[in-house]
Amino acid sequence: MLGLPKRTLIVIAVLVGVIVLYVLGSDKQKEGAGAAQGGGAAPAANASACRMTVTADILKVRAAPDQKAAQVGSYKMNAEVDAEKLVQNGYRKLGEGKWVSNEFVKPLQGRDCG
Template sequence: MSKKTLLILGALVLVVIVYAMNTGKQASGASATGCKVTVTADVLNARESADGNAKIVGKYLRDAQFDAMPGVQNGFRKVADDKWVAAAFTQPVAGSAC
């Protein structure tokens, strides 16, 4: 085989390996923050701050799972920049570090 063929073949193998590794991480349910929660309410409002009167910036439906920050502030859990949910309506996923 020529060097060009070997390089192309090596690049393809590398792409397959990286793809397989990334797929495995997504399937494992690993959380970037170490905290993953499930929504227990029928509809859970996401607010722009840790205040029940703050502007609603999104909604989650029952059984939705998403990453969150460990810890609770004023009864709310931070899930993203300017996005908070009422902690009373979430349940940490088993094995999660919330």
Template sequence: MAISKPVLFLGAGAALIVVVAISGQDKASSASPTGCQVVVTADVLNARDVPGGQKIVGKYVKDAKIDAQPVVENGFRKIAEGKWVSAQFAPPVEGAKCGP
């Protein structure tokens, strides 16, 4: 039994869509380049230039998910170079690889 070209193309297109959707889910689950992502639990969380520093270099709102580094110093988690937030108010999201 021969399969017509339109049916063959539709089947191949559907398979491609499934493959793209699955690969997109993989990227979403590992969105952070380091594998560490945190969620803000404070109403507003200030980012400081150094752990415990006075200079505010950014702000994050409650429930924001932030890519982070697996580094904590003196109770502050490194978000990026020159950006630190209180680890108390930025716990790792479930399944994140943020270290011990």
């Protein structure tokens, strides 16, 4: 009889872990989909600033413009991200310590991404 409650606790712990991962993933997707760094709406001050949309299923964010650089995040397809005009070694700079393969992002219409 002691085995049943132990198994039940294990099942509950696994379910809680899955729910936590799901919630964390949803937060990342919202951030990638246009939430501002502070958690509010996307900035609209400069409509011509470089803003990109992700074209890959999952796009890895690297710490440097190199495939071997540490992964520091990821975006899902159709996420919108602010970016810089700088492209090095086929990687576009999103911000300090954040680079993505330029092959898997495209500028939003009317945005200046040089």
